[in-house]
Amino acid sequence: MTNAVLGCNGNIIENQQFTDLDTNIFVMRTRFESELDLSSAESAWQKELARFQPELNIRATDQPLSTLILVSKESHCLRDLIYLTELKELNIAIPIVASNHKILQSFVESHGIRFEYLADSNKAKNEKQLTQIMDENKIDLIVLARYMQILSAEFCKENSGKIINIHHSFLPGFKGAKPYHQAHQRGVKIIGATAHFVTPELDEGPIIEQDVAHITHSASVEDMVALGRDIERRVLSKAVKLFAQDKIFQVGNRTVVFN
Amino acid sequence: MTNAVLGCNGNIIENQQFTDLDTNIFVMRTRFESELDLSSAESAWQKELARFQPELNIRATDQPLSTLILVSKESHCLRDLIYLTELKELNIAIPIVASNHKILQSFVESHGIRFEYLADSNKAKNEKQLTQIMDENKIDLIVLARYMQILSAEFCKENSGKIINIHHSFLPGFKGAKPYHQAHQRGVKIIGATAHFVTPELDEGPIIEQDVAHITHSASVEDMVALGRDIERRVLSKAVKLFAQDKIFQVGNRTVVFN
Amino acid sequence: MTNAVLGCNGNIIENQQFTDLDTNIFVMRTRFESELDLSSAESAWQKELARFQPELNIRATDQPLSTLILVSKESHCLRDLIYLTELKELNIAIPIVASNHKILQSFVESHGIRFEYLADSNKAKNEKQLTQIMDENKIDLIVLARYMQILSAEFCKENSGKIINIHHSFLPGFKGAKPYHQAHQRGVKIIGATAHFVTPELDEGPIIEQDVAHITHSASVEDMVALGRDIERRVLSKAVKLFAQDKIFQVGNRTVVFN
Amino acid sequence: MTNAVLGCNGNIIENQQFTDLDTNIFVMRTRFESELDLSSAESAWQKELARFQPELNIRATDQPLSTLILVSKESHCLRDLIYLTELKELNIAIPIVASNHKILQSFVESHGIRFEYLADSNKAKNEKQLTQIMDENKIDLIVLARYMQILSAEFCKENSGKIINIHHSFLPGFKGAKPYHQAHQRGVKIIGATAHFVTPELDEGPIIEQDVAHITHSASVEDMVALGRDIERRVLSKAVKLFAQDKIFQVGNRTVVFN
Numbered sequence A, B, C, D: 001m002t003n004a005v006l007g008c009n010g011n012i013i014e015n016q017q018f019t020d021l022d023t024n025i026f027v028m029r030t031r032f033e034s035e036l037d038l039s040s041a042e043s044a045w046q047k048e049l050a051r052f053q054p055e056l057n058i059r060a061t062d063q064p065l066s067t068l069i070l071v072s073k074e075s076h077c078l079r080d081l082i083y084l085t086e087l088k089e090l091n092i093a094i095p096i097v098a099s100n101h102k103i104l105q106s107f108v109e110s111h112g113i114r115f116e117y118l119a120d121s122n123k124a125k126n127e128k129q130l131t132q133i134m135d136e137n138k139i140d141l142i143v144l145a146r147y148m149q150i151l152s153a154e155f156c157k158e159n160s161g162k163i164i165n166i167h168h169s170f171l172p173g174f175k176g177a178k179p180y181h182q183a184h185q186r187g188v189k190i191i192g193a194t195a196h197f198v199t200p201e202l203d204e205g206p207i208i209e210q211d212v213a214h215i216t217h218s219a220s221v222e223d224m225v226a227l228g229r230d231i232e233r234r235v236l237s238k239a240v241k242l243f244a245q246d247k248i249f250q251v252g253n254r255t256v257v258f259n
Helices: A002-007 A038-052 A076-086 A105-110 A123-136 A153-158 A179-186 A221-244 B002-007 B038-052 B076-086 B105-110 B123-136 B153-158 B179-186 B221-244 C002-007 C038-052 C076-086 C105-110 C123-136 C153-158 C179-186 C221-244 D002-007 D038-052 D076-086 D105-110 D123-136 D153-158 D179-186 D221-244
Strands: A011-020 A025-033 A065-071 A092-099 A114-117 A141-144 A163-169 A190-197 A207-214 A248-251 A254-257 B011-020 B025-033 B065-071 B092-099 B114-117 B141-144 B163-170 B190-197 B207-214 B248-251 B254-257 C011-020 C025-033 C065-071 C092-099 C114-117 C141-144 C163-170 C190-197 C207-214 C248-251 C254-257 D011-020 D025-033 D065-071 D092-099 D114-117 D141-144 D163-170 D190-197 D207-214 D248-251 D254-257
Touching: A002 A011, A002 A038, A011 A254, A025 A248, A065 A076, A065 A123, A065 A221, A076 A092, A076 A105, A076 A221, A076 C076, A092 A123, A105 A114, A123 A153, A141 A221, A163 A221, A179 A221, A179 B254, A190 A221, A190 B207, A207 A221, A207 A254, A207 B190, A207 B207, A221 A248, A254 B179, B002 B011, B002 B038, B011 B254, B025 B248, B065 B076, B065 B123, B065 B221, B076 B092, B076 B105, B076 B221, B076 D076, B092 B123, B105 B114, B123 B153, B141 B221, B163 B179, B163 B221, B179 B221, B190 B221, B207 B221, B207 B254, B221 B248, C002 C011, C002 C038, C011 C254, C025 C248, C065 C076, C065 C123, C065 C221, C076 C092, C076 C105, C076 C221, C092 C123, C105 C114, C123 C153, C141 C221, C163 C179, C163 C221, C179 C221, C179 D254, C190 C221, C190 D207, C207 C221, C207 C254, C207 D190, C207 D207, C221 C248, C254 D179, D002 D011, D002 D038, D011 D254, D025 D248, D065 D076, D065 D123, D065 D221, D076 D092, D076 D105, D076 D221, D092 D123, D105 D114, D123 D153, D141 D221, D163 D179, D163 D221, D179 D221, D190 D221, D207 D221, D207 D254, D221 D248
Parallel strands: A065 A092, A065 A141, A092 A114, A141 A163, B065 B092, B065 B141, B092 B114, B141 B163, C065 C092, C065 C141, C092 C114, C141 C163, D065 D092, D065 D141, D092 D114, D141 D163
Antiparallel strands: A011 A025, A011 D011, A163 A190, A190 A207, A248 A254, B011 B025, B011 C011, B163 B190, B190 B207, B248 B254, C011 C025, C163 C190, C190 C207, C248 C254, D011 D025, D163 D190, D190 D207, D248 D254
16 A cells, blocks of 8 residues: 555545454545546555455545435434535535435525435336436445435435435334334433435445434433434434544445444 | 431431332332431331331441352353452342352352251252241342242242342344354344343342443354453443442332432 | 412423532522413412412413524524424524624525625624624523633623533643644543533533543544534534523523423 | 564554654554464565554564552542453563552462562652563563552653553632542532553543543432442543553554554
8 A cells, every 4th residue: 555655645634444354344434635636546545456356446635525415304414515515525416415305405506416306106216217327427435314214225225325214213112103102101311313224125225324313201202203313413414523534335235334 | 217317316428219000009218327226217217207108118327238149160251249348338148158059169158158958859848948047147138149940939038128139131133043144144233131020020120220232243153242241240240239229119010210 | 380280270290309418599480380471470470479489480481482693603503593493393593693704604694694795894893783683673681602802701691501612622631722732632532512602701601511421542633523523512502502401500600401 | 564464474464553643643543364373474574564663562462461550548540441351351460469468468379379468668760670570470461450659750651651540520620638539529520530641740641531420419428439449440441441452542642542
C-alpha cells in the first residue's frame, strides 16, 4: 500500500486496518493526496496490489456521493440529512427525493431538490421508475428515511450494500400495533434505533450503527415518540456520514466500521 | 406531609414527588430525621395523611434490607452485590445465598454468608424451603443474580414487588440458542441488560433499570460475553441500590424510579 | 395546587415537584388544560396559592417563546435551532437573529427571519440596539449561539435568567490558544459542551445541560472540531428545548431541571 | 508480520493496526497462538521484522502482569481491582499493595496479598523501598489507586509508561478546596474521571481512558462523591484492563488504545 501511494507521488492522510478472523478478510481504508487523476491513481494501486487480489475501490473525496432518499410521510430523518448536507457535514449530494406520498413535496422543492412521486400502487412499476432515476443520476446510495414500503427482493439484491434503512428498537422488542404505547406501559427506560443495510430479509441486514436514549417514568408516549424520532435521525445521519466517508465495509453479514 | 414531619419534630433531608397521570397515583419519597422511634413516627404520619388513604411505608435507613440472593453457576452478579455491600454502597444485608448448584458454595461461605443448596428437582419443595428461609430471616428482597430456574406463578405472586431479575438484551432480540453467536454474526453494535420485577409472566414484569454498552466489529464472541456480564452486573446492582433506597415505586405495570 | 386547577375547571396533564434542601425552596411545574383564558386562570392560581407567596409563572403552551438569537461567524448552533423550530420540536419563535458579522445574513433571511447587523464597535450602543429590539418583539429568551462578544455586566443583570450560552469543555480544561490542538496532543478521549445561563461573571452562570462525546486516538484535530460542533449544537438545543418547556428553574446558583 | 506468525507455525487470533500521521509511527497489536516457546517466537519475529526496526514486545498471555498497587486511605479503586482480578477479568497478579497509611492493611491481607507500609515521611527513602519491592517482584505495572502522595520526577522517569493514575474531573474544573462542594453549588450535570500515565508533570501525562456519569439537581454532595468514586473505579479498572491486554501504546504525549 505504501508503495502504491508512493507510486502516485502521494501522501497518506489517514489509514485504518482490520483483519476479520472469522473470514480472514483484511480490510483497509486509506485517505491520501496525490497530483494524479483518479484513473491514473487507480492504475498505480491495481498494479501494486494485484497479487493480493483486492476488492479495490478508489474515490475522489471532493466528489460527494450521489444519494437518493426515499420517504413516506414523516420528515425528521429527511430534514436532518438535508440540513447536514447543507452544513457540509455529510459528503453527499441529494439530486432527488422520492416518495409514495405528496406531503413532503413542497419542503423538498424549497431546498432545490427534485421531488419524484411514486404514484403507482404497482411495486414493480415503482421500482422500475426508481431504477431509471438511479441510472440517470448515477446514484451511489439509497437512504430509506422512514420509507414505509417494502422493497422487492430483486431490487434489494440489485442494490446490495447500497441501501441504508433506519428503524427504532426497543428492549425488549414489542410486537403488534402501537409499539410506543406498549413500551410505555412496560415502563422501558431506553429507546433505541438501528441503521442497517437492506437485504431481501426484512430488517435482517448487516447493522451499521445503533444507539439509545435513556428515558424516565416521567416520559409520556408523546415524549417517547419525539425521543424516538431524535435517536432515529441521529443514528441514520451517522450511518450515512460513515458511508459517505467510505468507513463501512461489509464482511459476511457484519460490518466493519472505522468510526 | 410537612405537618407529619413537624409532628415528628423532624427535618426533611430529601424529598421527591411524581404524579402519574395514567393512574392518577401520586408518589412521594421523603427522607427525614427525627428523634421519635419508628412506630411513633409511623403513627404521626398515619394521623396526618389518613385522609389521603396513602399506601404508607416507613423504614429506618440504618436498618439494611434483608436480602436473599439466588444464583446458579455464574458468579459475576453475586460477586458485585457482595462487594458493593461490603463497600457499604448497597444498604442491604445478605444472610443467605441459595443455589441449585454447589459451585459457588465456598465462595459464598468465605464471605461469612450461609449457603443453602436447593437440592431437590421438585420445584414446589424448593420454593417451600425458600419460603421458610425467608420467614426465618425476615427477607425484604429476593435477587435473582443469574438464577436459571423459573419460579412458580404462586411464588411470584406471593412475593410480588419483592423479586428482582436481570437478563441481557439485544437490539434486535435473538431467539433460539447461542444469542451471543447470533448477535456477533449480525454485527450488533450494542449489548444491553434489563433489571425488572418478576411476575408470573416470565420476563414481562415492570422494568426498573436498563443500560447498554457499545461494541465494535473488533469484539469477538468472548468479548461480547464478557461485556454482557459487565453490563448485567452493573444494571442489577443499580436496581438493587435503588430498591434499598426505597426509590422504586410500582405504578400499574410500570415503575417510578427517583434516580 | 389541585384546588387551583379545580378552580380553573382544569385537568392536570403533567406535574413535577422538587424540594431543594439547601435553600428550602419548593419548585413545581404543572401542565394543565382549562377553558379559562390565561389571566382568569392566573387569578385562580394566585388566589389559591397566595398563602405560600409563590413566584408564580403561568404561560399558554400554544404561545411559542419569542427568542432572539445572537451569532458571530459559525452557523452550526443557529442552523440546529432554526431547523428544530421548523420541525416544531422547539416551542419557540425566532423573529430576529442579530450578529456582529454579515456572513450569516442571507442564510437567516432565506428562512424568513429578520437579520440585524450589530455594526458598531461600541458595545453600549449595540446593547441599546438589542434592548430596543427585545422590547419591540417582546423577547422572552436570548440565545448566544456561538456569539463571540462579551456582554456587559449591566445587560447580563437586566436579562438575568433569560440568556443561554454554549461553550465546549474539555477534561482537563486547556488554557490559551488552540484548545483543540492542545486537547489532541494530550490525547483526550472525551469532548464536552456546557449550556448555562449568562451572568456578569463570564462562563460562571448556573449550568443547564452538559454532555460529552467519546473520541479515540484516530480522531484528527478536524474530527475533534466537527465533533465539538455536534455536541455544542445538541447541548444548546436541548437547553433551549427545556427552557421553552418551562422545565428549568434557577435556585441559587444552580438549576433544577425537570428533564 | 504474517511471515513472522508463519515462521512460528502460528495462527493469528486478533490483529489491530494504526498509523499515527503526526509522528508517522505505525502501531500494531497481534494476538497469536504458537507451539514455540516465548524466546523462540521472539527470535522469529525479530528476524522477520528487523528491517522495520520495530520496538517489539512479545508476551505470553497466560502470564499475568505483576502489578504493584499504591493506596492511601480510600479503598474503592483497590477493591475493584482486587475483585476483578479474582473474577479473572483483569489479567494481572497483585503480589503487593503499599500504602502511606495502615487503614487498609487488614483488608489487603485478608485477600492473601502482602501489605507494605511506607512508614517514612522521607520520600526518597520510600521510593527506594518501592524500587526494591519492584525488583524483587518483577513488577510490570504500578497503579496509583487514589494514592495521595506525589512521586518524585526521578521515580516517574524511571518507570515511564508503567504508572497509571486516576483522578476525578469536572466540567469546568474547580480549583481550591472541596471541589465537590463547588461543583454542587454550580449545579454541574456531569462528573468525570481520567486515567492517565504518570509523568514528572503532575496530572499531565498521556490520557488512557475517560468517562463521565450524568447527575441531576437532586444529587446531594454525598451522592456526587459516591458517583465520583463509582466512575473513578470504573475508569481505572478499564485502563488497567487495557494495559494488561497490551492494548495501550504511547505515541508522543498521546495514547493509541485498541479498545
